Structure formats: C-alpha cells, structure tokens
Amino acid sequence: MNKILKQTLLASAAFGLVSAAHAETELVVVSWGGAYTASQQKAYHEPYMAANPDIKIINDDSANEALSKLRAMQEAGNVTWDLVDVVASAAITACDEGLAIEINHDKDLAKAPDGTLASADFGDLIVSPCFIPQIVYSTTFGYRTDKVGDNPPTSINDVFDLKKYPGKRALEKRPINNLEWALLADGVAVGDVYAELGTEAGVKRALKKLDTIKDQVIWWEKGAQTPQLLADGEVVMGSTYNGRLFSAIVEEKQPIAMLWDWQAFDLDGWIVPKGGKNEAAVMKYLKFATDTQHLADQAKYISYGPARKSSAPLVGKHAKLGIAMAPHMPTDPKNAKNTLIYDYEFWADNKDDLTEQFNAWLAQ
Amino acid sequence: MSQTLVTVDGVPLKVSLARAQRRGKLKAIGLVVPLFLFILVTFFVPILDMLFRSVENQLVGEVMHRTVPLLNNWDEQSGELPSEEVFAALAEDFIEANETKLGGRVGRRLNYEKPGFSGLFRKTTRKAGSLEAPYQQSFIDINQKWGDVENWKIFKRESAPYTISYYLAAVDLGYGETGEIVRNKDDRRIYLKLFWRTVWMSSLITVICLFLAYPIAYLLSALPTRKSNLLIILVLLPFWTSLLVRTTAWIALLQQEGVINDLIVWLGFVADDNRLSMIHNRTGTIIAMVHILLPFMVLPLYSVMKTIPPSYMKAAKSLGATPFTAFVRIYMPNTVAGIGAGAILVFILSIGYYITPALVGGQSGTLISNFIAFHMSSSLNWGLAAALGAILLAIVLILYFLYDRIVGIDNMKLG
The missing domain is CATH 1.20.5 (Single alpha-helices involved in coiled-coils or other helix-helix interfaces)
Structure with missing residues (x-):
C-alpha cells in the first residue's frame, strides 16, 4: 500500500517536473474589463505574448475590488495576482497598506527613446513609490445635444443651473470631484479649492451648492451607467470617464457631446502585488508594456492619454475608425483649457472623513 | 460468583x-x-x-512596539507632550516601520479616528532616516502635528490591542474632547438612520410579498395539478433568471423614459414633462426587491395550503359560517406555518440585500448592506464593516428570538 502510494507520488512528481519544463508562465493581470482591458490586450498583452511564447497572460476583470481582494489574498498567504491596474489613489492606499511592492522606476522601467530616465519621463505622475503610471484620464461631463437646444452648456456652472438646463444629472456617488466642482461653480478659484475643502465651512459650502441640484441627481457607481443614462435620455448631462463618453459619441454615434470645462484629471496605472509568485517575469513584462511606444499604442484603442511625456507625439489614429485620436484626448490643449488636478495627498488624508460626511448628506 | x-x-x-x-x-x-x-x-x-x-486592534501596538508601552505612563490629561524618551522610542519604531513598510497601515488605522494621520505617518516614515536627537524637536520639524497633544491622545487611545471605536462609529458615536463618548454631529449621523431604514423597508417588503403571494399560492393550491404546474413554472421562471437581469429589466421598465412612463404619458394620465420617478429611489428598490423575493413567499405558502383538505372549508360553510368567517377562523390559522416560513425567509434575505439597492436605490433606497460592502471593498475599513455586520446579525437574532416567542419556531414549515 505504502509502496504504491510512494510510486504514484514519485511518478506524479516526475510528471510535474517534465510538464513544468514545457509549461508557460501564466501571469494574471487584473484590470477593469470591457473596452479598457481590450485596449491593453491589443497594445500590450498580444505583442508581448507573441515575442515571449513562454508567457501566457490571463486577464481578470476585478480591478473594482482590487484592494479588498489583494488584502484578503495577502492575509491568506496566497497572492494569485501578478499585476493589478488601479487608479492612483488606490495605489497610494495599496502602498500604505503594504499590499504592493515599491518600484525603482529608473532601474525597472525602460528609458525614453532619447535616453531620458523613466522617472523624468513620467515626471510628477509617479504619485507613489509603488505606482507605475499608464494613462491620464479625466472625469468630465457629457450632455445630450438634442435636449439643450441651440445653446449647449459650456461651463461647469451649467451643471448647477437647473433653469437654463432643466432635467436630471448623473454624478458619481462619492465626494471626490463633486465637491471640487461645486466649489468651482460657487466661485472659488481653482488654486483655493483644496484649501477651502480643508475647512468645515468649505465642505458645508460645497454641499450647500450640491443641495441646489440634489433632487435632480442620479448617483452612479459604475462608469458604464452615465453613458447608458444619457443614451436612454434619463439625464440631460452627466459625469463619467472621458473614454466611456468617447465610445458613446464616436463608436456608438449617440447624440452626446463633451463638456470639457474643469475636467478632473486622474491617473491609472500598475501596481505589483507584494508576495506575487512571478515577480521577475512581471517586471520584465512591465518594462515592455510601459515603454514609450507601447503606451502610445494603447491610445489607438481607447481615448486615454499615455502617461509618458515621450509618448504624446506618437499618438496616432484609432485602430478601427481611422480618426485622429489626439483631439479626443483629455490632454489636448483645446480640451484642457480648465483642468482640475486631483490632489492625492489631500484625498489620501480626507477621503474617509469626507465620504462619511457626504454619505450622511446623501441620506438626509 | x-x-x-x-x-x-x-x-x-x-x-x-x-x-x-x-x-x-x-x-x-x-x-x-x-x-x-x-x-x-x-x-x-x-x-x-x-x-x-470588529474589536481587534493589534496593529498599532505591534508596529509601534517600543512607543506604546512607554505611552501608557504618559498622563494625557496633563496637557503636555509625552517625554523625550517616548519620542526617541517613536523614532526607532519609525525607522523599523520604514523597513517593514507597515507605517502607512498604522497611519490609515489612526486616520479613521481623525483625518490627517495617514499623511502624517506616510511623510514621517519616508523621512525616518533624518530623525535625530533631540527627537521631539526633530519630529515637530517634520510635521507640527507631532506637537499636538490631541493627536497623542488619539494615538494612545487607539494603541490598545482591542477597541470599541468601530462599534461607536457604527452607531454614530465618537469621542469628545476629553475622551468621553458623545453623539456625532448632526451632519455625520448616518448608520442608525440606515439600520432603521433597512429594518422598516425589509418589513414593508415582507408585508407586500405576503399580500401578493397569498392569493397566488391559494390559486395554485386550488387548481388541478396540470394547470397549477404551469402556473408554478411562471412563478419559478423569474426565480431562475439572473438577479442582475431582473434588476436591469426593472430599470428599463420604470425609468422616466421607460416603458411604463411612456405608456401612462400616451394614455394621458401624466404630462410628458411631469413623468414619474419610479427608479433610483425607495419606490424602485421596493418594487424590484418585492419582485425578486416573491417566490420565497409563494413556495412555502403553497406547500402548506396544498395540505389543507378542501373539506374543512366546506364543513365550516355547512355549519353556517360566511366565506369570510370560514377564511379567518378555519383557513388562515391553518396557513400560519407557511406565513411564518415565508415571512422569515423574505425578511432575512431582504435585510442583507445589496445588489438591487445598489443598482436602483439612488440616495433614498440604499440599505446598510451597501455600506458594509463599501467599507469592505472601497474604504478597506474592515473593522467598521465587521461592526456594522455584527450589529445587523444581532438585529436579526433579536427579531428571530421575538418571532420564536410570539409565533413559535416549531410552527414554521418550509416545504
């Protein structure tokens, strides 16, 4: 009995060794799914797998719950993810919580074609030592062109103007961006927004401004909701990620237009989970996927701006539609007249507190 | 022998x-x-x-293991900062935290109590290498928050291995200036309101389900088997359909540009610019949840009604009871077991319901479970999520106990 068991074990171990020699390394890459993962698949994963046949990249669409799942995996001592796509503020949290490893950006990532070091090429977009920026996106407004007459909205004030533009608005169910926009529409200069939000009175002022439209707001939690609400005619305008609006306007030809005024810039990028099993393979992949050319390639499939300065001139045309992508980028000078820069330090400290106040305000 | x-x-x-x-x-x-x-x-x-x-709080004491024991000797009511010795220990702890990368976690833990700790710990950890004697001044140079006695009080309070702060936060309480427990300010109270909303909305959903399911179950049990089987499939069909599909279908039906609004505008009941808001609010949540939970009421009722011999009602009538009296005195008491089972099923399911309210709840239809989910996945405040969950569990157990006392749990028949 024991002998048989031993033989079986040996045999299976030997088989395991043989198959390991042939097997490919599987990298589990976590991202947002939908059009976004598709753009990464085309721009990064497919070329990398073609060049490295021993690597197989598996997509997992749970970026929405990345932090909680990562923490659960770490507590269980079994981290099955190799690379995770998160927004910058989540990367800061992950770094604070010890869920991600710190990156040496100059050593681990490729230089720009002209020899500029990665840290200089990404510049101040490296908001956390664990974070490898990938795209610049913005949260901004879209409106129904057929419901605003001949006088389309041009400024953030119009979002708060129910007389001029009656109808519902879609806003994200969180304080971030909404409080800033409320203060801007209430006449606070952009340089003073975060100082104002740092005071109790400032938060009250922002919520009071939001009060003026509160009963006309549909609060969304997933980025896909606003384009749907706009397409259904449920709302006359709404905030969402600019790439979602691009798809609705250009690819699906909905009667929607962009209102870029005070678009809120944010970043999305990679973190490498601490305790991942294929760290070396992942770092090799990262060097490839975040170089100047590949970051620029992603913009062929989705209208988010590449995070490297050196990638900007390489942004070309949409892979299917053949239109120039530059005018649809949040970073295009025409769109970026008024931009709100997300204050990561401020929100890392105040997110919990202001979210609580915001939720209490919502429940009133 | x-x-x-x-x-x-x-x-x-x-x-x-x-x-x-x-x-x-x-x-x-x-x-x-x-x-x-x-x-x-x-x-x-x-x-x-x-x-x-929900009570565990080892992290602060473990990471700051040199500072915390010394801090216990510090008199927080003295109004003075802790001694230089404490600051020296703190410096050593921060140098270690810089290696272990745990400083940020402690900062985030303390940030739940007061905003600002997160950034304070992140910055101090990063600069831990530059700390030198006299340490107190060195810390204050990095950030003047280290010179604030209030911050030290919070640090000391939350360094104990177990804490009740999560439970306090879960019932809208907090600590006042001198460390006494006080109610949160008006504009921060939220959880009690949501617990109450969750309980009464669940009760309302249970009652609506009962009134809708009772006649259906009666019809099912009274019809001949061939016809009733067909109808049961109609009850079960939505039961087998994905929850998300059913919820999304309600959005398409109930929204302002949706099917029902189009219909009543076309019929002329309401004006085109005055369409009804039936979704993204409490109404929408109740409608969608009643629809989703209805089979859980129909099936236990049906299985109980099926066992009631029709001769009972005939006998009651032959003895002179009106149909109403016969129903109230004979039929209904026989279905109590089914009502109890269905009501408990629907109530307990709806008290923890989360996807449907998240999708169609808007601001007035969100329930406590949505906040538990939020603290689990988004704010990563698992302690608070656990405290909210534990309170919800306690509420369910109390209601179950009351049910057992009033109706009797043996009186329940699930099928």
Whole structure:
C-alpha cells in the first residue's frame, strides 16, 4: 500500500517536473474589463505574448475590488495576482497598506527613446513609490445635444443651473470631484479649492451648492451607467470617464457631446502585488508594456492619454475608425483649457472623513 | 460468583456489545462529520472572525512596539507632550516601520479616528532616516502635528490591542474632547438612520410579498395539478433568471423614459414633462426587491395550503359560517406555518440585500448592506464593516428570538 502510494507520488512528481519544463508562465493581470482591458490586450498583452511564447497572460476583470481582494489574498498567504491596474489613489492606499511592492522606476522601467530616465519621463505622475503610471484620464461631463437646444452648456456652472438646463444629472456617488466642482461653480478659484475643502465651512459650502441640484441627481457607481443614462435620455448631462463618453459619441454615434470645462484629471496605472509568485517575469513584462511606444499604442484603442511625456507625439489614429485620436484626448490643449488636478495627498488624508460626511448628506 | 457471558470467540458479551455499539455510533458520526466540518468552516469560523475583527486592534501596538508601552505612563490629561524618551522610542519604531513598510497601515488605522494621520505617518516614515536627537524637536520639524497633544491622545487611545471605536462609529458615536463618548454631529449621523431604514423597508417588503403571494399560492393550491404546474413554472421562471437581469429589466421598465412612463404619458394620465420617478429611489428598490423575493413567499405558502383538505372549508360553510368567517377562523390559522416560513425567509434575505439597492436605490433606497460592502471593498475599513455586520446579525437574532416567542419556531414549515 505504502509502496504504491510512494510510486504514484514519485511518478506524479516526475510528471510535474517534465510538464513544468514545457509549461508557460501564466501571469494574471487584473484590470477593469470591457473596452479598457481590450485596449491593453491589443497594445500590450498580444505583442508581448507573441515575442515571449513562454508567457501566457490571463486577464481578470476585478480591478473594482482590487484592494479588498489583494488584502484578503495577502492575509491568506496566497497572492494569485501578478499585476493589478488601479487608479492612483488606490495605489497610494495599496502602498500604505503594504499590499504592493515599491518600484525603482529608473532601474525597472525602460528609458525614453532619447535616453531620458523613466522617472523624468513620467515626471510628477509617479504619485507613489509603488505606482507605475499608464494613462491620464479625466472625469468630465457629457450632455445630450438634442435636449439643450441651440445653446449647449459650456461651463461647469451649467451643471448647477437647473433653469437654463432643466432635467436630471448623473454624478458619481462619492465626494471626490463633486465637491471640487461645486466649489468651482460657487466661485472659488481653482488654486483655493483644496484649501477651502480643508475647512468645515468649505465642505458645508460645497454641499450647500450640491443641495441646489440634489433632487435632480442620479448617483452612479459604475462608469458604464452615465453613458447608458444619457443614451436612454434619463439625464440631460452627466459625469463619467472621458473614454466611456468617447465610445458613446464616436463608436456608438449617440447624440452626446463633451463638456470639457474643469475636467478632473486622474491617473491609472500598475501596481505589483507584494508576495506575487512571478515577480521577475512581471517586471520584465512591465518594462515592455510601459515603454514609450507601447503606451502610445494603447491610445489607438481607447481615448486615454499615455502617461509618458515621450509618448504624446506618437499618438496616432484609432485602430478601427481611422480618426485622429489626439483631439479626443483629455490632454489636448483645446480640451484642457480648465483642468482640475486631483490632489492625492489631500484625498489620501480626507477621503474617509469626507465620504462619511457626504454619505450622511446623501441620506438626509 | 456469576458466570460472565462470552461470545463464541471468548470475548465477554458486554465488551462485544459495547464494541458493536461504538462502531455504529462512529459510523453515524462519520456520516455527519462532513456537513459539520463544512458548516464550521464556511459558517461559524467566518462569523467568529468577523466578530473578532470588529474589536481587534493589534496593529498599532505591534508596529509601534517600543512607543506604546512607554505611552501608557504618559498622563494625557496633563496637557503636555509625552517625554523625550517616548519620542526617541517613536523614532526607532519609525525607522523599523520604514523597513517593514507597515507605517502607512498604522497611519490609515489612526486616520479613521481623525483625518490627517495617514499623511502624517506616510511623510514621517519616508523621512525616518533624518530623525535625530533631540527627537521631539526633530519630529515637530517634520510635521507640527507631532506637537499636538490631541493627536497623542488619539494615538494612545487607539494603541490598545482591542477597541470599541468601530462599534461607536457604527452607531454614530465618537469621542469628545476629553475622551468621553458623545453623539456625532448632526451632519455625520448616518448608520442608525440606515439600520432603521433597512429594518422598516425589509418589513414593508415582507408585508407586500405576503399580500401578493397569498392569493397566488391559494390559486395554485386550488387548481388541478396540470394547470397549477404551469402556473408554478411562471412563478419559478423569474426565480431562475439572473438577479442582475431582473434588476436591469426593472430599470428599463420604470425609468422616466421607460416603458411604463411612456405608456401612462400616451394614455394621458401624466404630462410628458411631469413623468414619474419610479427608479433610483425607495419606490424602485421596493418594487424590484418585492419582485425578486416573491417566490420565497409563494413556495412555502403553497406547500402548506396544498395540505389543507378542501373539506374543512366546506364543513365550516355547512355549519353556517360566511366565506369570510370560514377564511379567518378555519383557513388562515391553518396557513400560519407557511406565513411564518415565508415571512422569515423574505425578511432575512431582504435585510442583507445589496445588489438591487445598489443598482436602483439612488440616495433614498440604499440599505446598510451597501455600506458594509463599501467599507469592505472601497474604504478597506474592515473593522467598521465587521461592526456594522455584527450589529445587523444581532438585529436579526433579536427579531428571530421575538418571532420564536410570539409565533413559535416549531410552527414554521418550509416545504
């Protein structure tokens, strides 16, 4: 009995060794799914797998719950993810919580074609030592062109103007961006927004401004909701990620237009989970996927701006539609007249507190 | 001396019998063990873990293991900063935290109590290398928050291995200036309101389900089997459809540009610019949840009604009861077991419901479970999520206990 068991074990171990020699390394890459993962698949994963046949990249669409799942995996001592796509503020949290490893950006990532070091090429977009920026996106407004007459909205004030533009608005169910926009529409200069939000009175002022439209707001939690609400005619305008609006306007030809005024810039990028099993393979992949050319390639499939300065001139045309992508980028000078820069330090400290106040305000 | 009875093998009969009985018992236990282990691992252990998490607070004391014991000697009422010795220990702890990368976690933990700690710990950890004697001044140079006695009070309070802060936060309480427990300010109270909303909305949904399901179940039980089977499929069909699909279908039906609004505008009941808001609010949540939970009420009712002989009602009528009296005095008391089972099922399911309110709840239809989910996945405040969950569990257990007292749990029939 024991002998048989031993033989079986040996045999299976030997088989395991043989198959390991042939097997490919599987990298589990976590991202947002939908059009976004598709753009990464085309721009990064497919070329990398073609060049490295021993690597197989598996997509997992749970970026929405990345932090909680990562923490659960770490507590269980079994981290099955190799690379995770998160927004910058989540990367800061992950770094604070010890869920991600710190990156040496100059050593681990490729230089720009002209020899500029990665840290200089990404510049101040490296908001956390664990974070490898990938795209610049913005949260901004879209409106129904057929419901605003001949006088389309041009400024953030119009979002708060129910007389001029009656109808519902879609806003994200969180304080971030909404409080800033409320203060801007209430006449606070952009340089003073975060100082104002740092005071109790400032938060009250922002919520009071939001009060003026509160009963006309549909609060969304997933980025896909606003384009749907706009397409259904449920709302006359709404905030969402600019790439979602691009798809609705250009690819699906909905009667929607962009209102870029005070678009809120944010970043999305990679973190490498601490305790991942294929760290070396992942770092090799990262060097490839975040170089100047590949970051620029992603913009062929989705209208988010590449995070490297050196990638900007390489942004070309949409892979299917053949239109120039530059005018649809949040970073295009025409769109970026008024931009709100997300204050990561401020929100890392105040997110919990202001979210609580915001939720209490919502429940009133 | 009496002779011991022995079996053919020469073993005393007593021993042999005991052995056989033991074997039988072991077999019986062996059959139950898998289920027992399964329930233990997937049900009791997670609940215990959750209860533990709602008070557990080891992190601060573990990471700041040099500072915290010294801090216990510091008199927080003195109004003075802790001694230089404490600051020196803090410096050593921060240098270690810079290695272990745990400083940020402590900062985030303390940030739940007061905004600003997160950034303070992140910056201080990063600059830990530059700390030097005199340490107090060195810390204050990095950030003047280290010179604020209030911050030290919070640090000391939350360095104990167990805390009640999560429970306080979960019932809208907090600490006042001198460390006493006070109610949160008006514009921060939220959880009690949501607990109350969750309980009454669940009750309302249960009552609506009961009133809708009762006639359906009666019809099902009264019809001949061939017809009732067809109708049961109609009840079960939505039951088998994905939850998300059903919820999304309600959005398409109820939204302002949706089917129902289009219909009543076309019929002329409301003006085109005055369409009804039936979704993304409380109404939408109740409608969608009633629809989703209805089968849980219909099926237990049906199974109970099926067992009531029609002759009971005939007998009541023949003795002179009006149909109403016969129903109230004969039929309904016979269905109490089904009502109890259905009501408990629907109520307990709806009190923890989360996807439907998240999708169609808007601001007035969100329930406490949405906040538990938020603290689990988004704010990563698992302690608060656990405290909210534990309170919800307690509410359910209390209601269950009351139910047992009033109706009696033996009176329940699930099918």
